[in-house]
Amino acid sequence: MAKNSKVIVVGLDGGTLDLMEPWMDAGKLPTFAKIREQGICGKLRSTTPYYSAPAWVSMVTGCNPGKHGIYDFFHTDTFSKKLVNSRYRKTSAIWNHLTDAGNKSIIVNVPGTYPPESINGIMITGLLTPSSESEFTYPKSIKNDLVKDKIGEYELEQVAVDDIPKNLTAKYAPEKFADQVKNAIISHATVTINLMEKHEWDFTMVVLRSTDDAMHLLWGKEELILSCYQTADDYINRMMERYPEAIFIIVSDHGFGKPQKYLYVNNLLYNTGYLKTISDPNYNLSSLMTMLFDKMSRLIFHLVPLHKLVRSSIGRKFILSSGSSRNIDFSQTRAFYHSVCSRGIRINLKDKYKQGIVDKKDYEKLRMELTTLLKNLKDPETGRTLIKNIYRWEELYGENAVNDPLDIIFDLEEEYGAQELLQPPEGLNHILCSKKKSLSILSPPGFYDWMGDHRPNGILFMYGKNIKSNQHIDANVIDIVPTILATMNIPIQNNIDGRVIEEAFITKPTIKKIDTHKKKKILTETEIKRIKKLKI
Numbered sequence: 001m002a003k004n005s006k007v008i009v010v011g012l013d014g015g016t017l018d019l020m021e022p023w024m025d026a027g028k029l030p031t032f033a034k035i036r037e038q039g040i041c042g043k044l045r046s047t048t049p050y051y052s053a054p055a056w057v058s059m060v061t062g063c064n065p066g067k068h069g070i071y072d073f074f075h076t077d078t079f080s081k082k083l084v085n086s087r088y089r090k091t092s093a094i095w096n097h098l099t100d101a102g103n104k105s106i107i108v109n110v111p112g113t114y115p116p117e118s119i120n121g122i123m124i125t126g127l128l129t130p131s132s133e134s135e136f137t138y139p140k141s142i143k144n145d146l147v148k149d150k151i152g153e154y155e156l157e158q159v160a161v162d163d164i165p166k167n168l169t170a171k172y173a174p175e176k177f178a179d180q181v182k183n184a185i186i187s188h189a190t191v192t193i194n195l196m197e198k199h200e201w202d203f204t205m206v207v208l209r210s211t212d213d214a215m216h217l218l219w220g221k222e223e224l225i226l227s228c229y230q231t232a233d234d235y236i237n238r239m240m241e242r243y244p245e246a247i248f249i250i251v252s253d254h255g256f257g258k259p260q261k262y263l264y265v266n267n268l269l270y271n272t273g274y275l276k277t278i279s280d281p282n283y284n285l286s287s288l289m290t291m292l293f294d295k296m297s298r299l300i301f302h303l304v305p306l307h308k309l310v311r312s313s314i315g316r317k318f319i320l321s322s323g324s325s326r327n328i329d330f331s332q333t334r335a336f337y338h339s340v341c342s343r344g345i346r347i348n349l350k351d352k353y354k355q356g357i358v359d360k361k362d363y364e365k366l367r368m369e370l371t372t373l374l375k376n377l378k379d380p381e382t383g384r385t386l387i388k389n390i391y392r393w394e395e396l397y398g399e400n401a402v403n404d405p406l407d408i409i410f411d412l413e414e415e416y417g418a419q420e421l422l423q424p425p426e427g428l429n430h431i432l433c434s435k436k437k438s439l440s441i442l443s444p445p446g447f448y449d450w451m452g453d454h455r456p457n458g459i460l461f462m463y464g465k466n467i468k469s470n471q472h473i474d475a476n477v478i479d480i481v482p483t484i485l486a487t488m489n490i491p492i493q494n495n496i497d498g499r500v501i502e503e504a505f506i507t508k509p510t511i512k513k514i515d516t517h518k519k520k521k522i523l524t525e526t527e528i529k530r531i532k533k534l535k536i
Contacts, residue, residue: 006246007484011207012232014215015252015459031237039463040504042473046254049343050456055253055477056111060093062481062496066397067091072342073159077404083128086113090402094481095119101490103202108192110207122195132156151194155187161316168301170217178224182231184210189235208232215256219452252458259417259453265337266422267439276332281422294447330355340420344406370408388413417453466506475501486511
């Protein structure tokens with residue numbers, strides 16, 4: 001294989017073959033259908049839990065979350081909603097390996113890349129970027145070019161902060177929301193293509209992340225979701241036409257499906273006494289306010305400029321400091337569900353957390369109690385068990401896992417989702433009609449729940465010279481980095497967990513391994529030029 005193989009990775013956040021296969025069969029996604037026929041198509045297994053924060057970081061590092069240390073959008077070593085960032089990551093990403101080898105990269109809209117790293121190339125950060133006022137490009141001068149007449153306007157999203165306006169737009173103006181999703185896809189794809197035209201590159205990666213929003217909020221409106229996929233299909237085709245010599249790898253961080261019910265995990269822990277609250281979650285002010293917001297949401301959507309309001313400094317601070325944790329009395333709480341994206345329970349250990357109350361000697365006993373509690377959960381209407389798998393953190397991530405993983409991680413059966421809210425899912429009906437003191441723990445998707453939720457299998461497409469035709473191949477998110485490195489003839493560090501997807505190639509690439517502890521610094525092209533000048 002040629003040493004100068006260019007590689008283009010396109011991430012389609014949440015992409016699922018469950019939707020795409022029928023659309024390809026019907027001729028509605030011609031580019032993906034072409035790749036399926038002339039290249040590789042298969043499932044890409046996500047991380048556990050199968051959520052964007054750990055999955056995208058595993059995708060770009062080739063390592064399991066226990067090594068890179070990202071388990072959620074929020075820190076798992078604190079009870080506050082503190083966003084993670086690229087400095088929290090403990091392993092090298094693909095662009096670091098390529099920089100060391102002297103290769104140039106263009107990285108656009110990859111979640112978790114803020115603040116941007118100094119690389120041999122260009123980086124524009126994606127989800128978890130605080131705001132448009134922050135420095136989110138490398139080099140900094142690129143930010144000035146993100147205008148219509150240069151490389152294109154760039155849409156930034158803010159995690160958690162944008163959720164309310166997105167939810168209400170999808171609920172009350174779904175066609176408008178689909179247009180917003182398509183505009184975001186066009187923005188990120190256009191900026192990427194223009195950067196590729198104007199700058200040298202060996203590797204390009206762009207994540208079209210807004211497809212995830214479409215499936216979370218528009219599930220059940222498949223024609224609108226299809227229109228978003230078709231926009232991505234069109235721009236991938238444009239890339240393929242402009243760069244016919246490149247190898248294309250198209251991936252998603254997880255799949256998608258329809259949850260029939262949501263498990264309110266903190267409600268469960270409250271009912272069973274493991275979690276204590278400051279005020280009664282049945283009737284407290286916070287619960288009442290969220291219920292009233294639900295009832296008045298249509299009026300609020302039409303009268304209030306929510307997008308500007310939530311992105312203001314006050315709005316952003318309020319949203320990131322709110323949530324179920326505000327009503328948790330940590331001085332009396334033994335365990336709580338960390339966040340909607342973690343699928344993990346935190347045990348409130350003494351000597352580890354400021355308000356910890358659980359003695360170390362009681363840790364394993366409590367973990368067993370919680371595991372038994374989860375194992376025995378059943379849907380009262382069907383008698384079906386809710387929990388598919390339960391893991392201790394060390395079983396899943398290894399004894400040397402970094403950045404304080406959650407104590408218990410679990411998978412739900414695919415028909416169920418998980419919710420962190422600590423309040424009655426029935427809303428005002430609970431206050432007006434119910435006499436129960438306990439909280440319901442299982443509910444059909446409501447106002448604050450997603451219509452679509454994650455599944456463990458995403459998508460894998462590969463296309464280009466030396467890629468086999470019409471082959472179904474399944475892989476794992478951690479396999480993408482070693483496959484890229486082998487394709488570009490770059491040694492693979494031995495701390496990378498993934499494998500090269502050798503079966504995708506007509507002629508298998510030469511796989512070179514390098515010991516992380518013994519590796520010598522590989523000079524970049526710039527460093528080599530400087531040395532040559534000094535010798536002269």
